[in-house]
Amino acid sequence: MNTSEQWTHLYDAGTSGSPVLLLLHGTGGTEHDLLPLAERLAPGAGYLSPRGPVQEQGMNRWFRRFGEGQFDVDDVVRRAGELADFISWAQEHYSLTDRKIIAVGFSNGANIALATVLLHPRVLTDVVAFSGMYPLGERSADGDLADTAVALFNGETDAMAPLDSVARLKSVLDNAGSDVHQTLREGGHGVHPSEVDGAAAWINSRTAYTISQPPTP
Numbered sequence: 001m002n003t004s005e006q007w008t009h010l011y012d013a014g015t016s017g018s019p020v021l022l023l024l025h026g027t028g029g030t031e032h033d034l035l036p037l038a039e040r041l042a043p044g045a046g047y048l049s050p051r052g053p054v055q056e057q058g059m060n061r062w063f064r065r066f067g068e069g070q071f072d073v074d075d076v077v078r079r080a081g082e083l084a085d086f087i088s089w090a091q092e093h094y095s096l097t098d099r100k101i102i103a104v105g106f107s108n109g110a111n112i113a114l115a116t117v118l119l120h121p122r123v124l125t126d127v128v129a130f131s132g133m134y135p136l137g138e139r140s141a142d143g144d145l146a147d148t149a150v151a152l153f154n155g156e157t158d159a160m161a162p163l164d165s166v167a168r169l170k171s172v173l174d175n176a177g178s179d180v181h182q183t184l185r186e187g188g189h190g191v192h193p194s195e196v197d198g199a200a201a202w203i204n205s206r207t208a209y210t211i212s213q214p215p216t217p
Helices: 035-041 073-093 108-119 163-175 193-205
Strands: 009-012 020-024 046-050 054-056 059-061 065-067 101-106 126-130 149-155 179-185
Touching: 009 073, 020 035, 020 108, 035 046, 035 101, 035 193, 046 073, 073 108, 101 108, 108 126, 108 163, 126 193, 149 163, 149 193, 163 179, 179 193
Parallel strands: 020 046, 020 101, 101 126, 126 149, 149 179
Antiparallel strands: 009 046, 054 059
16 A cells, blocks of 8 residues: 555545646644535535644644744655655546646645645646745745646745745746736635635636536526
């Protein structure tokens, strides 16, 4: 049994032809946290929801840190590689090679999704990042991201994801050729209802999957 197969996760195939949302919770969360959000973002879509493998004072995380906003970048790189391996394993195990996988991450989950698309763009191409920031510290990401698309949703007064780091993130993505959609709103850390609506529209634009609407009476 390999490490990916041992990774605690939830999976639901969803509707045929729908995307599969890779749900990545924030610090202290579990694989169950983002399930209600998934239904709001893409009703009927499949989901793949792993649990963060790192423990910090009893809280699940995706990578180690030295303090608030001080990431252990070596561990970020390592864990992004592990997540990329998990995605590849899931594509084969669940027969997902013909379905688009879109990562949806909040906070720490957004950061590991961003690290993975920056470092492994052949494995993960689409990311929705709520309250994320640049995850690689002083390191640059020099890969070709021309086949990737990233939607960034951030609060202007978010002390946990400062705007200077968000600006650097967008610059790195832009310079590497990624298709970047950015929305800044008033307020701090979290997921605002307007961002959910914006992310749902973005996901729909990235897939051939459309939600069927009941006929108008």
